[in-house]
Amino acid sequence: MTLQLHNTLTRKTEPFTPIQEGKVTLYTCGPTVYDFPHVGNWAGYIYWDILVRTLISNGYNVERVMNITDVGHLVSDADEGEDKLEKGARREGKSAWDIAEFYAEDFLAGIEKLGLIVPEHIVRATEFIPQQLDLVRTLKQKGFTYQIDDGIYFDTSKFPTYADFAELDLEAQKAGARVAFNAEKRNPSDFALWKFTPKNEKRDMEWETPTDLLDEPVSGEAKVMGFPGWHLECSAMAMSILGDTIDIHTGGIDHIPVHHTNEIAQSESASGQIFSHYWLHNNHLKVNGTKISKSLGNGFTLQNLADRGFSPLDYRMFILQSHYSNEGNFTFENLAAARNRLNHWRNVAALRHQAHDTLAQNKTKEDDPSLAVIGLIKTALNDNLNSPEALRVIDEVFSHLESHNLDRIDSHALNQLLETIDQLLGLQLIATTPDIDDETKQLIIQRERAREEKNWQTSDELRDRLTAKGIAVRDTQDGTVWEYV
RNA sequence: GGCGCGUUGACGGAACGGUUACGUGGAGGUCUGCAAAACCUUUUAAAUGGGUUCGACUCCCAUACGUGCCUCCA
DSSP: OOOEEEETTTTEEEEOOOSBTTEEEEEEOOOBOSSOOOHHHHHHHHHHHHHHHHHHHTTOEEEEEEEEBOSOOBOOSTTTTOBHHHHHHHHHTSOHHHHHHHHHHHHHHHHHHTTOOOOSEEEEGGGGHHHHHHHHHHHHHTTOEEEETTEEEEOGGGSTTTTTTTTOOHHHHHHHOOSOOOTTOSSTTOEEEEEEOOTTOOOSSOEEOOGGGOSSOSTTOSOOEEEEOHHHHHHHHHHHHHOSSEEEEEEEGGGIIIIIHHHHHHHHHHHSSOSEEEEEEEOOOEETTEEOOTTTTOOOOHHHHHHTTOOHHHHHHHHHTSOTTSOOEEOHHHHHHHHHHHHHHHHHHGGGGTSBOTTOTTOOTTTOHHHHHHHHHHHHHHBTOOHHHHHHHHHHHHHHHHTSOGGGOBHHHHHHHHHHHHHHHOOOTTTTOOOOOHHHHHHHHHHHHHHHTTOHHHHHHHHHHHHHTTEEEEEETTEEEEEEO
16 A cells, blocks of 8 residues: 555645655654653654655655744743743743753753654754845745834745635634724734834843844934744745755644644745645643643653653553544543553564464465565555554464464564564563563573472472562463563 | 634554454453463443435534644744
């Protein structure tokens, strides 16, 4: 099956065809680094990691950009207009730069813990200020911008297809708007490309506004300091690194109506080209049936999970159990179910240390269930990243393997299956299931001897010693099999 | 007020117009020196009401409930 993806642009699941044969350019909207990422944030990154792995398994060379938003992402609550980074800095008594650095590092550490493939380009908004200003300049020269008191704005009425991507009803929104909008804006949907630092205010992060971007002097000041609007960075980074048109752009569904709509407007207005051929959006994760929000305190972090005894890979398994377009529900009970499933898989993976590859010669896909299922896993993922289906077929083959005696298992084929699962799903089954040491093996052999002599007391003692080492044994018709406790 | 999405068994969660999803948990059983694991069985599955159809969890309509977004909130 060729790769099919659901494209938000067309609202259809369609075959994937890259611009350039054999190569995929991919942009993933990354985090705003003002706090620890929570489980909902990570869910998206896990799903897009599966996308990358699936693309690679289809033979594509993937070049991927992920941004780290370290400036310009404003809050909208009571203290409207404030920058999240600056706010975080005030909260913690540090500078915005310190805040960005700290949480960016934490994010990168999380990528490592979850076994996510690191994007080729992880770039920070503050490293791309000149490119962002260039983009504003181009838009200004083409007549898409205007200046008001607090910044330079994009005139969405100049981009006739503005409402198409999110299927917005701009008139209806105008009528029903809850929040009073900036009266100086020409259209309610217009958004800031570049904001001016308010008078009598000193930001940690600000840059001089090039004079050629200004329609008129601001309050007679010689130097006008400012900072980029939040949407600008993604367009500037994507186009300057990957080109005017990219293959795939991913993000959370919340980005459809505003952020991605604005990205499309400013990018396509500047370049005159299609910005991205495919747009993929992950649904949001709920916690205990409700939205994740700061005020509820339900935005669990990886550290919160670790405190309760759950590993990042347990969480990865939990996420893969539901489809990226499905609204997931996180509870610790469900996470425990995922952990149990993963532990079960690890014990199947451990069978490779105990089986032989005597059957390996002349093995074909038809002969061996382990090899046969590899194709099924790829087919599932090629069907719009259907990870739950992939897990299902793995469960089936694992169940099949377990129900047979060891001598029916081909360790060579099992190894190949495990490698494939690790490549496609990143569950690190091989890395987390080392062989037992020689001393432990000796204990198992001694116990088998004791059992042959029907010396139950000795064999039970040996079993206890093995348990203390974290190894459980089960006695089958053709010998003892060990597992991790 | 506007626009949208969802509602599957104890819990999570897929596919599919007609066949046991699968996983986790509970109960019983087989096997076993005892265990464990595995296997088998079981744990009334499709919010409600209509319709289309030979046949609907799967398509259409309505109702209820839940939920998301509405201009800088993952």
